[in-house]
Amino acid sequence: MRYPAVAIGAAGLVAWPWAAPPYFVFLASLVVVNAIVAIGLNLLSGYTNQLSFGHAGFLAVGAYTAAIVATRWPGVPVVVALLTAALGAALVGLLLGVPCLRLEGLYLAMATLAFGFVVVEAIVNLEWLTRGNDGLRVPTARLGPWALATDTARYYLAVLVGAAMVWAALNLVRTRTGRALLAIRESEIAAQASGVHLAKYKTLAFVISALYTGVAGGLFAFVVGFLSPDAFDVFLSVDFVAMIIVGGLGSVPGSVAGAAVLTVLNDSLAGFQNYRPLLFGALLIASMLFMPGGIASAVRRLKGG
Amino acid sequence: MLSVDDLSITFGGLTALRGFTVDVAEREILALIGPNGAGKSTVFNIVTGLYRPSSGRVTFRGRDLLALPPHAIARCGIARTFQNTEVFRRLTVLDNVLIGRHTHLSAGALRGALGLPTVAREEAAARDAARALLARLGLEDAAGLEAGSLPLGLQKRLELARALAAEPRLLLLDEPAGGLNPTETQALMEVIVRLRDAHGLTIVLVEHDMELVMGISDRIAVLNDGRKIADGKPREIAAAPVVIEAYLGGEDD
Ligand SMILES: Nc1ncnc2c1ncn2[C@@H]1O[C@H](COP(=O)(O)OP(=O)(O)O)[C@@H](O)[C@H]1O
Ligand SMILES: [Mg+2]
Secondary structure, X not given: OHHHHHHHHHHHHHXXXXXXXXXXXXXXXXXXXXXXXXXXXXXXXXXXXXXXOOHHHHHHHHHHHHHHHHHHOOOOEHHHHHHHHHHHXXXXXXXXXXXXXXXXXXXXXXXXXXXXXXXXXXXXXXXXHHOHHHOEEOOOEEEOOEEEOOHHHHHHHHHHHXXXXXXXXXXXXXXXXXHHHHHHHHOHHHHHHOOOOHHHHHHHHHHHHHHHHHHHHHHHXXXXXXXXXXXXXXXXXXXXXXXXXXXXXXXXHHHHHHHHHHHHHHHHOOXXXXXXXXXXXXXXXXXXXXXXXXXXXXXXXXXXX | OEEEEEEEEEEOOEEEEEEEEEEEOOOOEEEEEOOOOOOHHHHHHHHXXXXXXXXXXXXXOOEXXXXXXXXHHHHOOEEEOOOOOOOOOXXXXXHHHHHHOHHHOOOOHHHHXXXXXXXXXHHHHHHHHHXXXXXXXXXXXXXXXXXXXXXXHHHHHHHHHHHHHOOOOEEEEEOOOOOOOHHHHHHHHHHHHHHHHHHOOEEEEEOOOHHHXXXXXOEEEEEEOOEXXXXXXXXXXXXXXXXXXXXXXXXXX
């Protein structure tokens, strides 16, 4: 039952640009970007119980890193730009994760929130590098001889990268590292008694989470084509948290589902700016009340019963 | 093999241990008994690195345990269960046991994420070992269930399975029979003795069930109000006036 489902899903993803109008191809790329962020955030918050309200900051680090690399070295392969974005964000994740080891719960949430503000301030002020509030135009992504100049080309790039990230995350959570993260979430003292090095795995969760979000940031830069600091405000970080709550804490497929639902919803509510927060909040509350465990556990229950 | 020497610890104003000393020999079953609040669990928490004593020494096979963090102590070959069970509630029974094997697996994050064949083989072997262990403890049918959904008796057994998955040399059991009925307690006694006889484990257990304690211990140490008031063979302890006074005369749960 699993392989046919995967095959049908893959065929759908490949066919999408032919079936859908261009705007929806662009939107699908954004879904992939957000899905990668949601997986990264879920590894940190859903798996390891370290709450973050600062993931827009990691997204910005990845996006600006990729954009600056592509600007400084014209013709650099998009894979290199994305890898640099991943490593840059992972390094920032390490630098944030180590001091955050001493924090948990509300204090950790506040620290990551502050991190998000610091990143935006840094982008605004480092004008020589980021062009500050004027914004930064992102060069067309290149892959060897090809320029990924259309929404469709960039969509396929996003889907390929996204599929690789989903596959790696599924592998990770099913093996030793993923179990260690879950053990920390469930009981820190029992995890330690089983030989799990708390500080190491909590920091690792930060690094992996930031790495995922950095890759997403790099994709975001090429998909959108223009970066400015106001795109990475705290509301985006809250959106990411909403994605993993609606999708399901501690679930990779749930992260993808939550990202899809909220990205599409955000987009369809774009015309109703005034009501957006209201509808958004109502959806979040309803989802927590009627679907605790998110989409992932609702699906599990449907399958089970 | 384990040597606890002159341990003292205070919490706020309360002194939980005062100069507690005990030695455990290889392949010995030592019971630690005493009224509630005597400091028994505190001894376990110090040996496993969760608490730092204000004074004293703990050495295990020549190594100074007080210099090590909890996960490193586990790696030395010390595993434990908890008085108030600490299973990983929202994980499956099988995953609980696999986490017990954490120190015996080698795959890091990158190799795990890439799903390398060596990792797949290691995982398959670990799963087989975990299932075999579950079968030995009569938990094979529960492998796919959420640990938190099990009745207390099975959760206690699962904690034992998780501890054994680490293949420890020293096993610390904190009230393993708490909440078990007499049949389950009898089965547990047999398991404990078999672990020592067949696998050469050294076991320290905290227990209130005197029948179990008298039945399987080589030696019993009695704690009262943070002090050791007696230490000897079960027969000697059962007859010691100081024990009868402090332990059996006092309040007990
Ligand atoms: N983490 C802690 N903080 C404060 N007091 C503690 C702590 N752990 C144990 N104590 C106190 O130390 C004393 C011994 O507790 P414990 O070792 O759990 O006793 P028991 O012999 O019943 O296992 C008790 O008075 C308990 O309240
Ligand atoms: Mg106790």
